[in-house]
Amino acid sequence: MKDRQRRVRADFLANRERILRTAAQLFGERGVDLPLDEIAVAAGVGSATLHRHFSGRVELVHSVLDAEAGRLATRAVELSSHGHPEQALRVWLLELVQFSTSFRGLAVLLAANDADTTLENRHHALTDACRLLLTSAQAAKRIRATIDASDLLKLAHGIAVASAGSPDVAGRLLDIVTDGLRVPPTTRSGH
Template identity: 40%
Template structure:
């Protein structure tokens, strides 16, 4: 990709990220193009569909969260690793309003551009959970799918203005139900 095209693409992603943070995943592509000071055709040339734009925007974050899980697998206690990663995932999913709905749909839709990233992210969490379970630090009756659903539920709480003030407390409640002796802060 030419340098100017890469610069335009990166600018569009930065603007789209800000728009998603402010307005959620339903922000119009036309609005993103307007904010980026480009025509809709320019946006669509880089990202032909909403899902392509979201995939490009979210994939980096998914990859970072997956890499973070790999780091945590080899450092610290299994309990602490799971809690840190769980908190990181919930914080990230709360950043982009409405992303949990997309993730839940994408994990079931093998044709979705986001499917592979969501499956990889879920598998990373499942490994951390299995490690904590093997150490006797997490309940044994949940799996990676359950953990992924809990992340979505906790992020949904953060998306609700009337519930957002309770989100941290409820994270602690859920974390203590998943991880034995969870140290909540």
């Protein structure tokens, strides 16, 4: 009996993860307004299975956002171990910008519904991830000590809005920002 319960639980979790991965991909490709039945079909599950996991579109979107915030937090830890803190921070910020621009229709959907109760948790996870990389770059004296993680997140959001989903524009704007974050080269007096 316990083996069957474990298999059922494992199948339940596997279906949920498959739905989340598929939804994230399809939201990125087509926006958050696509029919939930299409997500179920693409995930290889029935509509009833999708609805057992998620009460509706808003809950599915929030779950995808939570999963993506968790992925970005994990990614920050991975990047922090590679020895190039300034580069790690830039790579992570670009991934954050790309994530922020990936779901067309998200702002409208969230604005039309009640406040997001998981927003604070997501914000803390992303702030902590940014702070990890920023602190490392500051300790290496590559980024000015006066820079704050919450300011960087606001800049990344601004870049996401300004780039309108164009990776090239996002990259250029991020280069401008990261140039401004660097510790200025010391100048010798008298020269």
